[in-house]
Amino acid sequence: MNSTTNSTHQPVTTASCHQEHQHWQHIIHQQAEEIRQLRALLLDVMNHYNSRSLRHDAVDYFEDLSHLQAKLDQLNRNLICTGTDCPPIRQTLSCSDTHFGLSATIERHTTAFMHEFTRVKDGCLQFLSGMMSLNML
Incomplete structure (x- = not known):
């Protein structure tokens, strides 16, 4: 029992610490980029099509992605960054x-x-x- 307790409290090496941190930073950055791209496509749909059902679906997905972006920003701020105005990727x-x-x-x-x-x-x-298959995009 003592050996596991001691091993969980051993200090993390600087190299492994940076590697773990950069791994999660990269994942968060990737997710943010995907969200940005999907939101841009949905904005394009909303700007070009007036069909009520198309706009409604596009708005719903856009709102869901906006909500996810806010969650991702909070995750980045609370667990990755060291300050409230932290840039997406910190080098040092x-x-x-x-x-x-x-x-x-x-x-x-x-x-x-x-x-x-x-x-x-x-x-x-x-x-x-579905929109692409209908030649709408």
């Missing part, structure tokens, strides 16, 4: 900061976010694919 990091000890928390929250994003993205892509 200090592993003495408490944010770097949150790998399990970051993983749990990011995984939950990714499941929710996948669900919304799949529906959105199905909607956009």
Whole structure:
């Protein structure tokens, strides 16, 4: 019992700390870029088509993606950044900061976010694919 307790409290090396942090930073950056691209496509749909059902679906997906973007921003701010105005990717990091000890928390929250994003993205892509099959995009 002591050996596991001691191993969980051993300090994380600077290299592994930076690697973990950069891994989650990269995932968050990727998700933000995908959301940005999908929102741009949906804005295009909303600007070009006046069909009530098309606009309604596009608006719903756009709102869902906006909500996810807000969650992603909060996740980045709370678990990745060290300040409220943190840039999306920080080049210099200090592993003495408490944010770097949150790998399990970051993983749990990011995984939950990714499941929710996948669900919304799949529906959105199905909607956009339907529009493409009708030669509307």
